[in-house]
Structure formats: structure tokens, C-alpha cells
Amino acid sequence: MRRTVRAALEEAAVQIGRVDARVLACHLLGTGRAWLAANPMHVLTESQDARYDLLVAQRVMGHPVAYLVGTREFYGRDFEVGPAVLIPRPETETLVEAALARLGPAGEVLDLGTGSGALAVTLACERPGATVHAGDASGEALAIARANAARHGAGIAFAHGSWYEPFAGRRFDLVVANPPYVAAGDRHLAEGDLRFEPREALTDGSADGLDSLRAIVAGAPEHLKSGGWLLVEHGYDQAGACRALLGAAGLADLVSIPDLAGIPRVAGGRRE
Numbered sequence: 001m002r003r004t005v006r007a008a009l010e011e012a013a014v015q016i017g018r019v020d021a022r023v024l025a026c027h028l029l030g031t032g033r034a035w036l037a038a039n040p041m042h043v044l045t046e047s048q049d050a051r052y053d054l055l056v057a058q059r060v061m062g063h064p065v066a067y068l069v070g071t072r073e074f075y076g077r078d079f080e081v082g083p084a085v086l087i088p089r090p091e092t093e094t095l096v097e098a099a100l101a102r103l104g105p106a107g108e109v110l111d112l113g114t115g116s117g118a119l120a121v122t123l124a125c126e127r128p129g130a131t132v133h134a135g136d137a138s139g140e141a142l143a144i145a146r147a148n149a150a151r152h153g154a155g156i157a158f159a160h161g162s163w164y165e166p167f168a169g170r171r172f173d174l175v176v177a178n179p180p181y182v183a184a185g186d187r188h189l190a191e192g193d194l195r196f197e198p199r200e201a202l203t204d205g206s207a208d209g210l211d212s213l214r215a216i217v218a219g220a221p222e223h224l225k226s227g228g229w230l231l232v233e234h235g236y237d238q239a240g241a242c243r244a245l246l247g248a249a250g251l252a253d254l255v256s257i258p259d260l261a262g263i264p265r266v267a268g269g270r271r272e
């Protein structure tokens with residue numbers, strides 16, 4: 001027998017909790033929460049019923065909700081996501097705020113390791129006069145970033161390659177990066193959403209998780225204009241190491257910025 005919305009939600013809530021049950025039902029039916037609440041006796045079609053069970057089963061197996069529904073909100077905008085890209089995190093909004101505080105109306109920005117394009121697209125939308133470049137080593141990620149740029153009407157110059165390699169000889173007012181920084185043996189890689197995200201977006205395989213940050217910080221002086229800023233996101237316990245890297249690269253006015261939980265998650269410095 002086909003279920004009502006209420007019956008399907010109640011069965012799913014036992015397995016995956018009420019919030020995820022509602023999010024998946026909204027996605028399946030193309031509705032919002034208000035419609036679900038107002039139509040509990042709506043009967044699912046046979047196909048909807050079966051597809052809802054499949055979504056719930058995938059969630060039970062641990063598949064991230066963002067991949068199941070295909071989008072994740074970041075800084076007030078919806079971004080297409082899929083298994084080729086990291087799911088944008090709320091803590092990365094700290095990097096957006098730090099970047100906007102230092103980016104003039106017509107600045108030239110580079111986003112290294114753009115993934116879904118969350119940072120590049122957000123900065124382009126928030127600073128329509130800025131020129132935004134973005135790179136990634138993953139061609140699949142760049143395809144999603146391009147789709148997100150088109151979705152939000154952001155003109156971004158994308159390039160495929162490792163860190164600064166596609167931007168040789170170019171200098172920017174601001175370089176931002178949220179690189180892979182999880183240490184190779186970190187147990188979190190085998191837990192939660194991280195099990196389903198691209199490994200190369202999470203870790204570069206180095207024992208301390210810092211190799212990508214080392215490369216990005218070391219390359220910054222020759223890709224920043226005079227007065228330009230480098231801002232990077234890092235792990236909860238990497239603030240000291242990042243400060244040392246920024247200092248060793250000769251950057252000035254070093255900053256360490258906490259996320260909403262009060263944990264330092266963004267480090268930066270300015271080329272004099």
C-alpha cells in the first residue's frame with residue numbers, strides 16, 4: 001500500500017532522524033517544509049514511495065545529505081555538489097568574511113583548490129567589480145564549479161592544474177585557499193561525510209597535513225601584488241604551524257582568525 005507523507009516521514013525519522021527525513025522528502029517532492037506540514041495525508045505515487053525508500057537507505061549507509069539532494073547552501077547561496085567536490089562547510093564562511101574585509105571593489109582574486117567554486121563564486125557575487133580566477137587539480141570539480149558560476153551569474157576565469165601552475169607570472173590582490181589539510185592517518189577520514197568526499201580534497205597524504213599549505217604559502221610572494229593578501233583555511237590545530245610558514249615566506253601583518261566556535265581556522269599575511 002502506498003504511504004501518506006506523514007507515514008513515510010514517521011518511518012524514515014526512526015532511521016535517520018526527523019530533520020534528514022524532512023530534507024529528503026522536500027527534495028523528492030520538490031516542495032518546502034511548509035507544504036509537507038500542510039499536506040500530511042498526501043499519498044505518494046508508487047515511484048515516489050520507492051525513491052524515498054532508496055534515499056533513506058542511502059542515508060542510513062552514511063551518504064551525505066548534500067550529495068543525496070545535490071545542493072548545499074553556502075553564504076546564502078545554493079551550490080551544486082556531488083561526490084567530485086568537498087561539501088562546502090560553514091567554517092569556510094570565516095574565510096569569506098576575512099577576504100571581503102580585505103578585497104577592494106575592483107580587486108584581482110585567485111581561489112586555489114576551488115572545488116565546488118564556493119569561495120570564488122561567493123567573492124565574485126559579493127564583489128561584482130572584482131576579477132576572480134580559480135583553479136583546481138580536479139577536472140571534475142572544475143565542471144561543477146563552472147556550473148555553480150553559471151547558476152549565480154558569476155564571471156570567473158577557471159584553470160586546471162596544480163596550485164599556482166596555471167597562473168605562472170600572474171599577481172593578485174588577494175589569494176584565498178581552503179586546501180586539503182587533514183593529516184594522512186587522521187581517524188576522521190574514516191568517519192561521517194568524509195568517507196564519501198574526494199580523498200584528494202581532504203588530505204594531500206602528508207603526515208602532518210601541511211604539504212599543500214606549505215606549497216601555497218611558499219608560492220604566495222611571487223603571486224601577490226605589493227600590499228596583496230594571502231588567506232588560508234587550516235585545521236583546528238594548525239594555527240601555529242601556519243603562522244610560522246607565513247612568517248618564513250616573508251609575509252607581514254600576520255593574522256589568525258577564529259571561526260564561530262572560537263577556534264582559529266584562517267591564517268593570513270600581506271606582501272609588503
Ligand SMILES: C[S@@+](CC[C@H](N)C(=O)[O-])C[C@H]1O[C@@H](n2cnc3c(N)ncnc32)[C@H](O)[C@@H]1O
Pocket residue numbers: 085086087088089092112113114115116117118119135136137138141161162163178179180200201202
Ligand atoms: C578542501 S577542498 C576545498 C574546496 C572549496 N574551495 C571549498 O572551500 O569548499 C580542496 C580542493 O583542493 C583541490 N586540490 C587538491 N590538490 C590540489 C592541487 N595540487 N592543486 C590544485 N587543487 C588541488 C581539490 O581537488 C579540492 O577541490
